[in-house]
Amino acid sequence: MSKYDCLKLENQLCFPLYACAKAVTRHYKPLLDEFDLTYTQYITMMVMWERKSASVKEVGECLYLDSGTLTPLINKLESKGYISKARSSDDARGVIITVTGEGMKLRDRMVKVPGAMGGCVALSEKEATQLYNLLYKILGHFDQIDEA
Amino acid sequence: MSKYDCLKLENQLCFPLYACAKAVTRHYKPLLDEFDLTYTQYITMMVMWERKSASVKEVGECLYLDSGTLTPLINKLESKGYISKARSSDDARGVIITVTGEGMKLRDRMVKVPGAMGGCVALSEKEATQLYNLLYKILGHFDQIDEA
DNA sequence: TTAAATTTGATTGTGTACAATTTAATTGTA
DNA sequence: TACAATTAAATTGTACACAATCAAATTTAA
Numbered sequence: 001m002s003k004y005d006c007l008k009l010e011n012q013l014c015f016p017l018y019a020c021a022k023a024v025t026r027h028y029k030p031l032l033d034e035f036d037l038t039y040t041q042y043i044t045m046m047v048m049w050e051r052k053s054a055s056v057k058e059v060g061e062c063l064y065l066d067s068g069t070l071t072p073l074i075n076k077l078e079s080k081g082y083i084s085k086a087r088s089s090d091d092a093r094g095v096i097i098t099v100t101g102e103g104m105k106l107r108d109r110m111v112k113v114p115g116a117m118g119g120c121v122a123l124s125e126k127e128a129t130q131l132y133n134l135l136y137k138i139l140g141h142f143d144q145i146d147e148a
Numbered sequence: 149m150s151k152y153d154c155l156k157l158e159n160q161l162c163f164p165l166y167a168c169a170k171a172v173t174r175h176y177k178p179l180l181d182e183f184d185l186t187y188t189q190y191i192t193m194m195v196m197w198e199r200k201s202a203s204v205k206e207v208g209e210c211l212y213l214d215s216g217t218l219t220p221l222i223n224k225l226e227s228k229g230y231i232s233k234a235r236s237s238d239d240a241r242g243v244i245i246t247v248t249g250e251g252m253k254l255r256d257r258m259v260k261v262p263g264a265m266g267g268c269v270a271l272s273e274k275e276a277t278q279l280y281n282l283l284y285k286i287l288g289h290f291d292q293i294d295e296a
Numbered sequence: 297t298t299a300a301a302t303t304t305g306a307t308t309g310t311g312t313a314c315a316a317t318t319t320a321a322t323t324g325t326a
Numbered sequence: 327t328a329c330a331a332t333t334a335a336a337t338t339g340t341a342c343a344c345a346a347t348c349a350a351a352t353t354t355a356a
Contacts, residue, residue: 004255006262009194009210013276014172014265016283018187019212021169022343023290024162029344039166040312046157057334062157064167067335069313076311093321093334107152114154117162122289123282128161131282134275135164141270142171170313177314188342204305215305217343224341241304241351 027120031113035106040069041077042113048083048099049107055094082106175268179261183254188217189225190261196231196247197255203242230254 009015025039032042040063047054047062054062056070063070074097077083082103088094123131157163173187180190188211195202195210202210204218211218222245225231230251236242271279 003259004197007194007197007255007258009191009198012191012194012262013269013271013280014176015191016280016287017165017169017172018191020283020286021165022212023287024165026344027290027293028162038311043157043160043163043166046155046160049152050156055334056336064170065312066314068315068337069311071336073312088334091322091334095335107155110155111151114160120290120293121161121286123161123285127282127285130278132161132164134271134279134282135168137271137275138168138269139164139171142175142268145175145268174314186341205303213342214344216307216345217341219306221342236304239304239352243305 024117024121028117031116035110035113036080040065040073042110044070044073044077045082045099045103045106045110048097048103053096053098055088055096057094059097077103172265172269176265179264183258184228188213188221190258192218192221192225193230193247193251193254193258196245196251201244201246203236203244205242207245225251 005011028039028042032039035042037045043063044059047059051058056067056074059074060066060070074083074085078085078097081100083097083099085095085097088096121128153159176187176190180187183190185193191211192207195207199206204215204222207222208214208218222231222233226233226245229248231245231247233243233245236244269276
């Protein structure tokens with residue numbers, strides 16, 4: 001029992017969180033490679049599939065990403081033909097991105113991906129729900145801190 | 149209820165994991181800035197504080213990182229004076245890194261960091277343990293997959 | 297014992313992340 | 327109305343992450 005115990009890797013909660021998130025995206029990679037998408041591009045497409053259209057700012061709020069990350073990423077998705085970009089007519093500062101027909105077709109082709117990944121994680125239904133709730137509890141608390 | 153529900157962001161387990169890990173390291177940043185360390189440098193020092201000495205390969209196994217990430221990071225920690233590098237005498241392929249006196253002094257100065265971060269996460273003891281166990285369960289399963 | 301296979305760390309290239317700054321557009325206010 | 331403050335994206339710079347490749351050293355096996 002030392003005063004340094006709190007600095008041991010095994011006593012950290014953040015480290016398994018960090019390592020686990022990386023492990024998950026690493027195991028997503030072979031699944032996503034078939035569609036020529038990275039994980040971040042994939043979740044960006046998820047937002048687009050649901051909303052059809054959104055500003056860069058809105059996408060950033062959904063994904064906790066800023067324009068420094070999203071601008072090049074969105075340009076790549078545009079060059080792949082999955083989304084289109086246009087200045088907002090309401091407010092010329094904003095850029096509205098819209099999912100294309102090709103982008104919607106991609107959704108059909110990717111329906112099997114979450115299932116394939118789920119088989120990889122191997123938690124029970126109950127454990128998965130537990131984890132889900134704990135993670136959103138932390139995220140919610142951070143959101144609260146940040147808006148203050 | 150659509151066949152596309154599995155592709156909704158809110159139905160993903162991976163997304164809050166990814167977002168939460170980023171939120172945690174983001175909130176670590178102001179704490180670590182005072183010591184001129186990044187999060188990855190910080191956990192690398194944790195390994196060094198515990199082991200005093202380890203090969204690049206061993207550090208990588210502890211942290212789930214490869215030489216592409218560790219080589220430049222270790223060079224930075226060396227230039228800050230917290231560790232030293234030397235070829236292994238046993239096996240000239242290996243590079244052994246060793247924590248310096250300055251590196252050990254840093255541990256004393258950083259004892260307050262985990263507590264400060266813990267106050268930020270705001271889970272009960274029980275929830276934190278639950279989360280810890282779930283994360284290591286996933287990591288353990290991935291380890292199993294990977295070694296096969 | 298050598299030649300092939302493996303291992304270790306470094307290097308290169310791509311893709312995030314995110315802070316900080318810049319530019320253009322909009323809003324608020326005196 | 328003017329003009330300061332704010333906002334949205336883009337840009338720039340630093341630091342991971344990791345795949346792929348390389349070079350040097352070591353191990354294995356024929």
